[in-house]
Amino acid sequence: MKSDIPVTSLQRLPVYLNYLKSLTSDGYISSGAIARALGMGEVLVRKDLAFTSAQGRTRVGYLRTELIAALEDYLGCNDKKKAVIFGAGELGKALMSYNGFSNYGIEIVAAFDNDSAKVGTYVGGKPVFDVENATKKLVELSPRLAVLCVPASVAQDVADKVISCNVKKILNFAPVLLRAEDGVIVRNIDVAANLAILSSMI
Amino acid sequence: MKSDIPVTSLQRLPVYLNYLKSLTSDGYISSGAIARALGMGEVLVRKDLAFTSAQGRTRVGYLRTELIAALEDYLGCNDKKKAVIFGAGELGKALMSYNGFSNYGIEIVAAFDNDSAKVGTYVGGKPVFDVENATKKLVELSPRLAVLCVPASVAQDVADKVISCNVKKILNFAPVLLRAEDGVIVRNIDVAANLAILSSMI
DNA sequence: TGGCAATAGATATAAATTTTTCGATTGCTC
């Protein structure tokens, strides 16, 4: 089903969604208009949108509200998903305070850290638990997603732990490639590497 | 030159670099060994590495130290680049405190914010300036890179400002597509969208 | 010293992705 969509297409869907949400005027919008606004080809836009349930009308385009709904539906914004954060350092706290996850139906329910000064505190209204109790808490919370904001040196250990607690999807900010069994999906965001790549681009 | 490399290849280079740096044993390493460790095809590894100046030896592989040097050279880790951050919120502060940028020759030299409580403070040893003085300071500092950690509502304005100050490369964390003239490269990291994409994947 | 096996690098093939082209539909204007 969703495995048929190219990852590149999937990655563009939130871009469409953001753009459509930013529009104030209701009514219809054509793939050409979206393409021009986003600097891409209009056929590509249509093909991407075709993966969702959105239907366009000839000579008119897509109803903006319907298109947003279709994108949100496809991206699972309507079913609530729990996520936990490992590492309540600056980055972890930033994500705990960030309120943009709810747009996608994602709720950060807790963070874990090994620093006793942080354990027991709340950030953005979410509790920081001791990583020692992670296994127990993970079983209790049964989150769908885990976000790793821990140092690279311990990222693999933490990943192993969350995987053993049946978390199959990991967003990893540590600059290290995580080994994971089949069925587990790891997605990496290496901010420094991103800056370096940007700098390398002509 | 560097425009010939596929972005996908470019994005893998830091992965190789991280892996090679994580190895303790010196000596030679083959493309096959790298491929197995990273779960990819060995031909792809060789093709990627061929974009750098690295040379492998038949029946032996690549000298690890040389390969690291070649990757660092290609990624520009050796020429120092200044970067500034806009928005000294949690995320901005996290990046100011992060010391992983130096691996790529990137130095965060300052941040800008419009919150008077933050202006004048230091985070990770770097000053937070008033965004009102940004134009003057940017001319003074002449950074190569700008990182936007500001709310989506003002991201375009901030982008316009840094572009007008001759910053051509922007890493944008705000969930909005930035318009920029030709010659300016914008790279986006939408953390919430990344989590949603991860969640959507099978 | 000869043969074998592993390896890089080049070439060729295959797969995936994007762009182009096309046909059908439909709203709009005259």
Added chain:
DNA sequence: GAGCAATCGAAAAATTTATATCTATTGCCA
């Protein structure tokens, strides 16, 4: 109502990217 133009959606072509194959080299072992 007829023609036009814009649009979607599908099909085809082209491009890009990844994988497989091939060739030459070379270290290693008998």
